[in-house]
């Protein structure tokens with residue numbers, strides 16, 4: 001059994017955060033472990049409260065898991081503060097575990113999930129340890145200081161992230177205005193490629209970023225090569241959005257069981273760039 005780890009916040013609504021990650025890890029056949037960084041009181045209508053876990057408790061959870069489990073890949077989600085980022089970075093640095101960083105900053109409803117002063121710690125301490133980073137466009141703009149409007153600027157932002165020490169940058173195009181496709185660009189030192197699916201018009205997209213990065217982490221834990229891992233993660237999230245559960249009155253969760261319960265989704269890959 002391949003073991004995965006998520007270091008993230010709890011979403012009481014179950015669509016994002018730790019809950020989305022563990023469901024995705026399980027669906028993709030890995031054993032999920034977790035370190036909780038914050039508790040959010042959250043439902044499909046938004047984030048009602050955030051309680052950061054004291055940094056010593058984040059540290060003891062992470063030590064407990066790292067000391068006992070053969071973790072094949074880990075991901076980070078909501079890290080909330082500079083102190084939590086510093087602690088997580090210090091402990092992960094001592095282990096050679098493939099790390100997917102989903103640089104969660106703001107929830108769809110607008111609530112802040114990362115303090116402004118934590119961005120420097122993310123860039124200088126955590127990103128140099130990242131095997132893969134998965135920012136959406138607003139997150140990539142904050143991390144690079146660039147304005148992203150098209151493929152060329154998505155690639156330029158990905159390359160800027162490589163200079164910080166990230167090995168692979170996946171710039172997710174789900175937020176690109178006016179787009180009819182959900183087009184994500186993958187940039188590494190020796191490869192650039194695009195994965196694309198039809199953009200689905202729906203309000204049930206709560207936790208898409210968490211679910212996509214967790215699926216990628218599960219595949220990396222199983223030893224799947226990067227292109228195949230990204231393609232499976234894209235199929236997983238597309239199926240989860242395409243077959244909604246219609247829960248709650250706001251932005252509903254995606255369907256984490258859809259990848260296995262419905263026909264495989266077609267992902268278009270472009271690599272002639």
Ligand SMILES: Nc1ncnc2c1ncn2[C@@H]1O[C@H](COP(=O)(O)OP(=O)(O)O)[C@@H](O)[C@H]1O
Pocket residue numbers: 135136137172173174175182183184197198199200201202205207208209210212234237238241
């Ligand atoms: N409405 C949508 N239809 C299809 N794919 C989407 C949609 N929204 C997001 N995606 C895809 O879901 C994944 C997560 O992206 P995104 O929503 O940008 O993350 P985040 O939750 O971090 O903002 C990406 O592969 C993105 O292209």
Ligand SMILES: Cc1ncc(COP(=O)(O)OP(=O)(O)O)c(N)n1
Pocket residue numbers: 008009010011016017018040042077078104106107108109113205206207208209210211251
């Ligand atoms: C606890 C927690 N972590 C992360 C998020 C953000 O999730 P994301 O996948 O970016 O989806 P949206 O919140 O933007 O729908 C969260 N909301 N809560």
